Amino acid sequence: MIRFDNVTKRYAGGRDGLSEVNLEVEAGELVFLTGHSGAGKTTLLKLIALIERPTRGQVLVDGRNIGRLPARAIPKHRRSLGMVFQDHKLLPERTVFENVSLPLIIAGMPRREIARRVRAALDQVGLLGRESAKPESLSTGEQQRVGIARAVVSRPGLLIADEPTGNLDPALSLEIMTVFKRLNQVGVTMLIATHDLALLDLVGGRRVVLADGRVSGGSG
Amino acid sequence: MRQWLTRHAQNCVASVGRLVAHPGGTLLTVAVIGVSLALPAGLNILVRNGEALAGGWESVRDFSVYLQPGAELANAQALVNELENVVDIQSVELVTADAALKELRDSGGFAGVLDGLEKNPLPHTLVVRPKAEVPAANLERLAAELGKRDIVDQVRLDTDWVARLNALLDLTRRGIWLAAGLLVGAVVVIVGNTIRLDIENQRAEIEVAKLLGATDAFVRRPFLYAGFWYGLVGGLFALAVVAGGLALLGGPVARLSMLYGGSFRLVGLDGTSSLAVVGGGLLAGLAGAWVAVARHLAAIQPKV
Ligand SMILES: Nc1ncnc2c1ncn2[C@@H]1O[C@H](COP(=O)(O)OP(=O)(O)OP(=O)(O)O)[C@@H](O)[C@H]1O
Ligand SMILES: [Mg+2]
Numbered sequence: 001m002i003r004f005d006n007v008t009k010r011y012a013g014g015r016d017g018l019s020e021v022n023l024e025v026e027a028g029e030l031v032f033l034t035g036h037s038g039a040g041k042t043t044l045l046k047l048i049a050l051i052e053r054p055t056r057g058q059v060l061v062d063g064r065n066i067g068r069l070p071a072r073a074i075p076k077h078r079r080s081l082g083m084v085f086q087d088h089k090l091l092p093e094r095t096v097f098e099n100v101s102l103p104l105i106i107a108g109m110p111r112r113e114i115a116r117r118v119r120a121a122l123d124q125v126g127l128l129g130r131e132s133a134k135p136e137s138l139s140t141g142e143q144q145r146v147g148i149a150r151a152v153v154s155r156p157g158l159l160i161a162d163e164p165t166g167n168l169d170p171a172l173s174l175e176i177m178t179v180f181k182r183l184n185q186v187g188v189t190m191l192i193a194t195h196d197l198a199l200l201d202l203v204g205g206r207r208v209v210l211a212d213g214r215v216s217g218g219s220g
Numbered sequence: 221m222r223q224w225l226t227r228h229a230q231n232c233v234a235s236v237g238r239l240v241a242h243p244g245g246t247l248l249t250v251a252v253i254g255v256s257l258a259l260p261a262g263l264n265i266l267v268r269n270g271e272a273l274a275g276g277w278e279s280v281r282d283f284s285v286y287l288q289p290g291a292e293l294a295n296a297q298a299l300v301n302e303l304e305n306v307v308d309i310q311s312v313e314l315v316t317a318d319a320a321l322k323e324l325r326d327s328g329g330f331a332g333v334l335d336g337l338e339k340n341p342l343p344h345t346l347v348v349r350p351k352a353e354v355p356a357a358n359l360e361r362l363a364a365e366l367g368k369r370d371i372v373d374q375v376r377l378d379t380d381w382v383a384r385l386n387a388l389l390d391l392t393r394r395g396i397w398l399a400a401g402l403l404v405g406a407v408v409v410i411v412g413n414t415i416r417l418d419i420e421n422q423r424a425e426i427e428v429a430k431l432l433g434a435t436d437a438f439v440r441r442p443f444l445y446a447g448f449w450y451g452l453v454g455g456l457f458a459l460a461v462v463a464g465g466l467a468l469l470g471g472p473v474a475r476l477s478m479l480y481g482g483s484f485r486l487v488g489l490d491g492t493s494s495l496a497v498v499g500g501g502l503l504a505g506l507a508g509a510w511v512a513v514a515r516h517l518a519a520i521q522p523k524v
Contacts, residue, residue, distance in 0.1 A: 042524065049431075051524055072435075079433030085524060089428050106434045110226070150432075162524065 001027040001158060001189045002048060007057035009043050017043030019213040025191060030184040032200055033193040035210035041193035045160045049083055050074050079107055082151030084161035088143050090135040096146050097131040103154045121153040125179055141172035148179055161192045177203045239449055249414045253407050253454025253501060258461035260400035261489060261497045267396065268487050270389045283363060283377040285346040291371050296344040299371060308354040308362060313347040320345060343373060356386045404504045411450050411508025415443050419516045431522040439517060444509050451505020455498035462489055
């Protein structure tokens with residue numbers, strides 16, 4: 001599903017976010033990406049989402065070298081995966097329903113189908129009934145779950161998440177992880193960056209450890 | 221295709237919703253656009269009314285060409301034929317010396333004096349009617365040229381004030397084009413700036429949309445629709461302003477005309493001009509939005 005072949009990402013200014021990373025994630029896997037702050041976790045996810053391009057090496061998603069995709073092909077690529085952000089990136093002016101429906105509107109889905117899918121996604125994260133609430137009236141954990149619902153509403157085969165539990169207390173974190181595990185059980189491939197090692201001990205799953213931009217351990 | 225149309229329709233309606241959601245700012249923008257477009261439209265009406273007014277004195281544009289006393293009738297006729305072929309001239313009437321004398325005699329008063337003459341002292345005269353749209357400058361050139369001919373004694377072009385009016389109308393017409401150009405340019409800038417602010421205000425939404433895989437076209441569309449609506453409603457607003465102005469002036473003008481024994485009525489905007497106002501507004505709105513979108517949307521790239 002995802003393959004990194006000797007990938008180096010050098011930022012403008014000369015800092016290497018990633019150095020010669022090799023990594024393979026099979027379809028259906030649940031992989032946790034860990035490592036110290038500045039290790040390159042976010043950089044790795046940004047390369048997958050084409051927010052950044054690799055300086056050297058190949059990033060393959062579904063067998064395609066996405067590093068070579070032209071700019072106009074980026075939107076389609078992004079629509080094919082789900083993304084969860086640490087700061088959840090919900091639109092504060094929009095209701096929960098509108099926020100979750102955004103990927104489907106972007107994809108041009110008919111309205112009726114959208115309503116059905118949005119409710120199904122909200123149901124998966126246990127937020128059915130909060131559709132007309134504004135994000136700010138939700139708790140942090142609930143907001144994060146809305147973000148997850150938005151990431152899965154278009155039923156992507158791959159979901160990437162950058163510290164989705166970074167702002168949450170242990171109980172909420174575990175709740176979020178449970179949601180991820182459930183999604184993984186229905187076949188979604190997942191790559192989740194986190195430095196919450198205690199949580200990982202509870203959840204299990206494969207780990208890839210990054211240090212200074214290199215894969216330093218885990219089952220990479 | 222149907223899906224594409226539906227999406228456009230939804231966007232179109234949604235953009236109205238967004239504009240209505242901020243009535244204050246939207247109204248202000250529409251009003252500024254409306255006034256900007258109403259100005260050239262109003263000037264246009266001024267000129268059209270001036271033309272209507274000037275057109276009523278068409279005969280004043282006629283001018284008389286007095287031939288040398290004793291000029292041959294055949295030569296006079298030849299000149300008539302020649303002038304009738306000049307593009308600026310609509311018709312030429314030859315008043316022969318005999319006809320002029322008869323007319324003078326019939327009008328009475330001079331009977332005794334005229335009878336005492338053994339020769340007709342009057343020359344042949346040509347009454348030239350220029351075409352309506354011929355500018356005064358052409359008439360003057362024509363008159364001067366005719367005056368230089370041997371057969372011609374004198375040309376009386378008594379159209380000074382009509383010439384001035386026409387010159388003024390001409391100037392105003394050009395002024396309108398200039399003003400219209402400038403003001404449409406202003407509308408482009410106004411809409412462009414408004415859309416720029418809209419884009420700035422929706423920066424977060426645009427970033428998120430791009431992160432979720434929105435194409436440039438998707439992100440662009442609502443802003444182009446907004447520009448479209450600003451322009452369209454601004455154009456209609458301009459028509460309303462013009463109609464209001466005409467309604468205010470119509471009564472007094474009719475009264476004034478009546479006092480002068482005339483039947484002059486104010487001419488309003490015709491269909492073509494109305495369409496030009498609305499269409500111009502619409503295009504200027506779209507253009508403004510396009511400029512803003514082209515300059516500011518690409519710069520917004522999502523950061524994580
Ligand atoms: N836009 C950028 N420009 C320059 N350098 C960057 C940029 N983004 C990241 N870096 C550098 O690349 C390295 C890896 O950063 P990255 O954000 O991938 O780390 P991380 O593992 O996500 O850290 P954290 O746990 O703090 O989020 C860091 O040294 C960072 O300073
Ligand atoms: Mg990070």
